[in-house]
Amino acid sequence: MTETTNAFDIAQGQFDHVAELLNLDQPVREMLRWPTREFKFQIPVRMSDGGTQVFFGYRVQHNDARGPSKGGIRFHTSETMDTVRALAMWMTWKCAVADIPLGGAKGGVAVDSATLNRDEKERLTRGWIGQMYRNIGPRLDVPAPDVGTSPQMMGWMMDEYSKLAGEYTPGVITGKPVGSGGSKGRTEATGYGVVYTIRETLQHLKLDAGKMSASVQGFGNVAQYAARGFTEQLGGTVVCVSWWDNKERRAISVSSDKGLDIAFLQSITDQYGDIDQEKAQEAGYKLEDADAWLSKDVDVLIPAALEGQLNGETVHKISDKVKILAEGANGPTTQEADAVLNERGIFTIPDFLCNAGGGTTSYFESVQNDMNYYWSKGEVLERLDFKMTEAHRRVLEMSTNEGVPMRDAAYMVAIGAVVEAMEMRGWL
Numbered sequence: 056m057t058e059t060t061n062a063f064d065i066a067q068g069q070f071d072h073v074a075e076l077l078n079l080d081q082p083v084r085e086m087l088r089w090p091t092r093e094f095k096f097q098i099p100v101r102m103s104d105g106g107t108q109v110f111f112g113y114r115v116q117h118n119d120a121r122g123p124s125k126g127g128i129r130f131h132t133s134e135t136m137d138t139v140r141a142l143a144m145w146m147t148w149k150c151a152v153a154d155i156p157l158g159g160a161k162g163g164v165a166v167d168s169a170t171l172n173r174d175e176k177e178r179l180t181r182g183w184i185g186q187m188y189r190n191i192g193p194r195l196d197v198p199a200p201d202v203g204t205s206p207q208m209m210g211w212m213m214d215e216y217s218k219l220a221g222e223y224t225p226g227v228i229t230g231k232p233v234g235s236g237g238s239k240g241r242t243e244a245t246g247y248g249v250v251y252t253i254r255e256t257l258q259h260l261k262l263d264a265g266k267m268s269a270s271v272q273g274f275g276n277v278a279q280y281a282a283r284g285f286t287e288q289l290g291g292t293v294v295c296v297s298w299w300d301n302k303e304r305r306a307i308s309v310s311s312d313k314g315l316d317i318a319f320l321q322s323i324t325d326q327y328g329d330i331d332q333e334k335a336q337e338a339g340y341k342l343e344d345a346d347a348w349l350s351k352d353v354d355v356l357i358p359a360a361l362e363g364q365l366n367g368e369t370v371h372k373i374s375d376k377v378k379i380l381a382e383g384a385n386g387p388t389t390q391e392a393d394a395v396l397n398e399r400g401i402f403t404i405p406d407f408l409c410n411a412g413g414g415t416t417s418y419f420e421s422v423q424n425d426m427n428y429y430w431s432k433g434e435v436l437e438r439l440d441f442k443m444t445e446a447h448r449r450v451l452e453m454s455t456n457e458g459v460p461m462r463d464a465a466y467m468v469a470i471g472a473v474v475e476a477m478e479m480r481g482w483l
């Protein structure tokens with residue numbers, strides 16, 4: 056049988072596996088393996104050439120037992136109802152494992168952002184709100200950025216919602232630009248959160264952070280700050296980064312055995328995470344094929360791009376030297392690959408724990424919006440570190456006590472918290 060790479064099948068498969076371990080009742084399983092509400096809608100956009108193009112938009116609210124649902128909006132060509140369902144479900148577990156009082160949701164538009172000019176992008180972004188504004192809100196469902204969306208786009212969305220609501224409503228969306236209701240530290244938050252969980256893992260495994268090397272898939276927001284944090288905060292070396300080259304329509308890796316200068320790489324990267332090949336080569340770096348990042352002899356692998364990248368086929372390319380897999384991306388590992396990782400004893404920091412820093416700082420942003428009082432960057436990152444460290448500790452404790460891998464342990468912590476909220480609200 057060929058393995059499934061459908062993200063929702065993977066999300067449901069992971070859930071079913073732990074539901075069995077926890078011996079959950081049938082109605083609870085039914086409620087949690089499917090989203091509570093789903094929206095699919097058309098967004099007609101007037102293009103700059105005078106014509107109209109119709110896009111499909113999505114929003115899925117998986118569960119809101121613990122509070123308003125929360126999760127990003129992704130603009131990507133491969134967006135479907137199933138990818139959004141999976142990502143919404145993982146948001147529920149993410150907020151629960153990080154112990155923030157929010158549920159899970161996700162949204163998207165099937166589009167390649169890079170093909171739109173600024174005006175078209177603004178109209179599409181405002182159009183998404185036009186369709187969804189009755190069903191989102193600070194006490195209902197709070198979107199945020201994800202792949203292909205930016206703080207500027209969140210700013211437009213907040214403005215559109217505020218106009219329709221008739222009052223300034225910054226708490227309807229997070230990841231806004233700083234100075235327009237955004238939180239300091241939100242840009243770095245997901246990547247730095249990944250680094251905090253790696254730091255805690257290294258401590259647990261008694262490994263010296265300064266001697267560690269890493270290889271990263273992706274060079275978008277999460278990957279950039281995970282790589283920076285890994286070198287600047289932990290003192291490790293990043294030897295390889297892969298990215299999606301928009302002009303050539305293919306993934307490429309850039310590497311240096313001595314280590315890449317991440318701040319320099321950022322300076323030659325555009326807003327879509329596309330690195331300038333020529334400048335990278337001028338700096339003495341080597342360009343390699345897409346999968347090179349995966350087979351490097353490193354201690355830590357950080358997939359920070361899209362779902363399903365580590366599967367039954369690619370997992371065998373991982374070097375014997377790899378000790379830790381830190382999942383910066385959502386759903387990067389299929390169940391077949393996961394079984395191989397467990398067998399090989401690679402310590403996995405599962406996605407919804409590893410990358411919970413973005414959602415957590417989004418929560419801080421909405422708290423600041425409610426108070427209309429803003430924290431310093433140091434304060435935000437300190438609180439983030441505390442939350443991530445605590446979440447890591449809870450999952451590690453569950454893993455040790457129950458004798459299960461970190462992914463199952465994270466699910467156990469998260470599902471336990473959601474079921475408890477559902478019970479207290481009288482849903483069960």
Ligand code: GLU
Nearest residue numbers: 126127199201413414417
């Ligand atoms: N899109 C991010 C994620 O997958 C952030 C979600 C949020 O901030 O609400 O975690």
